[in-house]
Amino acid sequence: xxxxxxxxxxxxxxxxxxxxxxxxxxxxxxxxxxxxxxxxxxxxxxxxxxxxxxxxxxxxxxxxxxxxxxxxxxxxxxxxxxxxxxxxxxxxxxxxxxxxxxxxxxxxxxxxxxxxxxxxxxxxxxxxxxxxxxxxxxxxxxxxxxxxxxxxxxxxxxxxxxxxx
Numbered sequence: 001x002x003x004x005x006x007x008x009x010x011x012x013x014x015x016x017x018x019x020x021x022x023x024x025x026x027x028x029x030x031x032x033x034x035x036x037x038x039x040x041x042x043x044x045x046x047x048x049x050x051x052x053x054x055x056x057x058x059x060x061x062x063x064x065x066x067x068x069x070x071x072x073x074x075x076x077x078x079x080x081x082x083x084x085x086x087x088x089x090x091x092x093x094x095x096x097x098x099x100x101x102x103x104x105x106x107x108x109x110x111x112x113x114x115x116x117x118x119x120x121x122x123x124x125x126x127x128x129x130x131x132x133x134x135x136x137x138x139x140x141x142x143x144x145x146x147x148x149x150x151x152x153x154x155x156x157x158x159x160x161x162x163x164x165x
Contacts, residue, residue: 009025010048011046075107083115084113100112110158141161
C-alpha cells in the first residue's frame, strides 16, 4: 500500500476502473495523492504487478463484505450418528433408517455404528448382515462413503448423499 510498494514498474488501474498503463511506483503514488486516495497492490504475482487507486477504507469494507457473502453461501456438512445393535428388530431398523434418510436429505453424512456387547462378539456375521440391510434401505438416496469396518467392538460405516450426474 502507498509508499510500501517497492516495484520499479507497475500496472495502474484508476479509481473508475480504467487502465492508466504501466508506470513507475512514484508516478502512480503522485496520481493517487492528487486524487487524495490510496495506491493498493491488488495482484503482486502478475508481471508487472497490478495496483489500483482507491479509498483504502472503502476497499477493505468491500473485501470484508465479499468474504461474508462467500461464507454465507458455503454449505457446512455435519456427520450425524445412528447407533444400531446386533439384535435390532425390523420396526426399530425402519425408524432408524427413516431418521438417517432425513439427515441425508438435509445434506449431512451419516455414521452408522453397530455396537457389540459381551457375547455378541461371537456373531460378527449377523452384525454385518444388519449393516448391509440398513445400507440397502437407504441405497436409493445414499451411497456408502466408507465401507463397514470393525473398530474395537464397533462396526462402523459412513453413508453420504448420492452424487447426481
